[in-house]
Amino acid sequence: MGLNYYQIKKNVRKARKLVIKATSNAGSGHPGGSFSMAEIMGCIFFKHLRFDPKNPQWDQRDKLILSKGHASPGLFSNMALAGYFDASELDTLRQFGSRLQGHPDLKCPGVEFCGGSLGIGLSFSIGSALAARLDGKQTRIYTVMGDGETDEGQVWEAAMSASKYKVDNLTAILDRNFIQQDSYTEKVMPLDEELVGDDLSEMWKDASRWKVGDKWRSFGWNVIEIDGHRIEQVDSAIKKAAQTKGAPSIIIARTIKGKGVEHMEDNPKWHGQAPKKEFVPIIEMELDSQSMIAPSIIAGDMTNLENEVKRCVAGRADYIHLDVMDGEFVPNKTFDHTKIKELRPLTVIPFDTHLMINNPVRHVRDYVDAGSDIVTVHAEVCDAASFGEICDILSANQVGVGLAINPDTDLPEWSKQFIPRLDQIIVMSVVPGRSGQKYIESTHEKMHRLNQILSEHRFDGCIEADGGVTLDNIGACFVDGARAFVGGSAIIGQQDVRGIIREFRHKIAHARRKMLIQKAFDLGGKDLVAKWIDLHIIGEKKNLISQIAKELGYV
Incomplete structure (x- = not known):
């Protein structure tokens, strides 16, 4: 379970x-x-x-x-x-x-x-x-x-x-x-x-x-x-x-x-x-904007994944992202449920298992039994019947339900009936199975279209950005609507995992503060912005938020 x-x-x-x-x-x-x-x-x-x-x-x-x-x-x-x-x-x-x-x-x-x-x-x-x-x-x-x-x-x-x-x-x-x-x-x-x-x-x-x-x-x-x-x-x-x-x-x-x-x-x-009451809509937006960092351990030493898991733990990652590739759906092959089962005793941090495999409905129980906390399968290899079965298996075992789409894929029509049941949607921003790729810029526009569809179908889960996410673009990904961020070489490829995750969180915090200031301005102009800033009296928060408001021209 x-x-x-x-x-x-x-x-x-x-x-x-x-x-x-x-x-x-x-x-x-x-x-x-x-x-x-x-x-x-x-x-x-x-x-x-x-x-x-x-x-x-x-x-x-x-x-x-x-x-x-x-x-x-x-x-x-x-x-x-x-x-x-x-x-x-x-x-x-x-x-x-x-x-x-x-x-x-x-x-x-x-x-x-x-x-x-x-x-x-x-x-x-x-x-x-x-x-x-x-x-x-x-x-x-x-x-x-x-x-x-x-x-x-x-x-x-x-x-x-x-x-x-x-x-x-x-x-x-x-x-x-x-x-x-x-x-x-x-x-x-x-x-x-x-x-x-x-x-x-x-x-x-x-x-x-x-x-x-x-x-x-x-x-x-x-x-x-x-x-x-x-x-x-x-x-x-x-x-x-x-x-x-x-x-x-x-x-x-x-x-x-x-x-x-x-x-x-x-x-x-x-x-x-x-x-x-004037602050309630801003606070609600802030509560809806909590984020998670999920390092992808295949970007590390594939011969010692146990150590990569330990580095994620020491780095205080929110999830550990496990990319399972079968060499068929994608050209590369990584590991399967047996390796996940070996890694599971090392930590209680949630395992975010991303199945880049054919016929996932045949294998999903193995990944549940191995200790996955979230399992995401690809829309390209599912239909309504198989994904419905996957949803039922995962839900019955209290495992998060995820659906992934490749860069050249939009949400298929059959998937829309399942949107209220989804916990996570992975939007691939690189072609899966190929290392060293840069973020595909057209993903930003795709995310905006996707948000509209998800809103219309009562989505209550989390969008996860996966592929090419770096310190340079994570803020833009957050603005797009992503709230979970997979980091491969940008996190696991770095020596100081804890330090780089901290920098990622700082970038997200900056983007969130900017979004909330914009919300305050939209609701009550500069007066409400000033009141919002004045609430932040602990530590350096007030100075940081004031600087953002100045850059936006609201102070």
């Missing part, structure tokens, strides 16, 4: 957008903490939690306890996506008589815990876990905690109790975003090290500063430390916790408050402040 990566990722994006809309309508709420736990909630709801929205009190269900109850918009948005109620009900957030209050309330079906006063959720969860044990149920308890609330002594009393009673059907997740009510946690009551200044970046990245895991270990807990915004890491940690017997588990998830909206990120101001 696959990671369900793309479905989780799409739901995380939808949930964030629902949070923005709901808090903006309410004029109050907590978007920052809702966003820091977004990937955590997405993985729990859409991969691990056993529940029935039509029967919220199903006695064999798992239970999700939101101890950091002020982040209720992040809970309610996922509940809506999971089918507990219609998403339109989020428009009633924090209104008198609404089931959706500023903290979770049992009036709302599916809510397991009234999260008002902080620091109580873990104690409640231990009671629920012990009750399930006494009743002989397989119920698992998931408890999402804030780092600020662990200043409470009751949390540590509960930690001792869970260890004493070996509550191994409990998984706690600490949303370690380094910010509480109105300041940084390390300035209020340090869990790691005291923060000097307001720059969280070094503390977030430097493992020598992380002390909170040691605290939990000293209380007898199984501790797993992860990047809380990497879906594959959250998923892997939850699996490991479920396999641990004789001790409770806690996942220390390093996160970024306000993740996904640049001006909210790492800014204590957005702990409990709602965005103004």
Whole structure:
């Protein structure tokens, strides 16, 4: 069974957008903490939690306890996506008589815990876990905690109790975003090290500063430390916790408050402040513009692909792109599912498998079994019947569904019925199977035509640009609508993979900022541009965005 990566990722994006809309309508709420736990909630709801929205009190269900109850918009948005109620009900957030209050309330079906006063959720969860044990149920308890609330002594009393009673059907997740009510946690009551200044970046990245895991270990807990915004890491940690017997588990998830909206990120101001309605369309565009980098390892040392995978991991790639060539559909031959199966244990990073082969319907199960998280086949070797079968196989195994088109191919008519089911479309910008080619410039125009078709057919996935993508043209590819970018020689062919991926991200960030400034201008002229710029107060963002606005003539 696959990671369900793309479905989780799409739901995380939808949930964030629902949070923005709901808090903006309410004029109050907590978007920052809702966003820091977004990937955590997405993985729990859409991969691990056993529940029935039509029967919220199903006695064999798992239970999700939101101890950091002020982040209720992040809970309610996922509940809506999971089918507990219609998403339109989020428009009633924090209104008198609404089931959706500023903290979770049992009036709302599916809510397991009234999260008002902080620091109580873990104690409640231990009671629920012990009750399930006494009743002989397989119920698992998931408890999402804030780092600020662990200043409470009751949390540590509960930690001792869970260890004493070996509550191994409990998984706690600490949303370690380094910010509480109105300041940084390390300035209020340090869990790691005291923060000097307001720059969280070094503390977030430097493992020598992380002390909170040691605290939990000293209380007898199984501790797993992860990047809380990497879906594959959250998923892997939850699996490991479920396999641990004789001790409770806690996942220390390093996160970024306000993740996904640049001006909210790492800014204590957005702990409990709602965005103004005039900014909502710009923020929604920003949330729709998150991007991924996928190095293609065949551009490296084909005799040592294991090392190329490790270089991708060290470089913090989002995916690893695996080009499978059969020597028939394309002139070259690379590897098949047996090699992918050998590589799979090396990392939990999603495998983005691109099948450049004939008769993919005959082989797709092999690539699912090998551990692919996304499988893309070519339109040129499919028809409606075979692609429908491929879609069914991939979807049933929680593997992302992709369709690729060559430079001289447009989307075939038969494919349009499948567009709403697609997670990914690869637009080849070089002729597949030939190395060292430059980006085909006519692809830009093709992408614009494609976007129109996809919009008309309710496409909700991601366009991946593949072939000849470099630092010189990635910004233009982003403007075209691509959100995933395959890099061969431009990434794997470089000595410093991590450094070059960082440069790629900088180029994308520049293009995204420019797009958002243009959106602000279109909505409200120079006045709204100035207001948008003024939101960005952390780090060097404001200066960078101001410079772009000047170049556009909007300042």
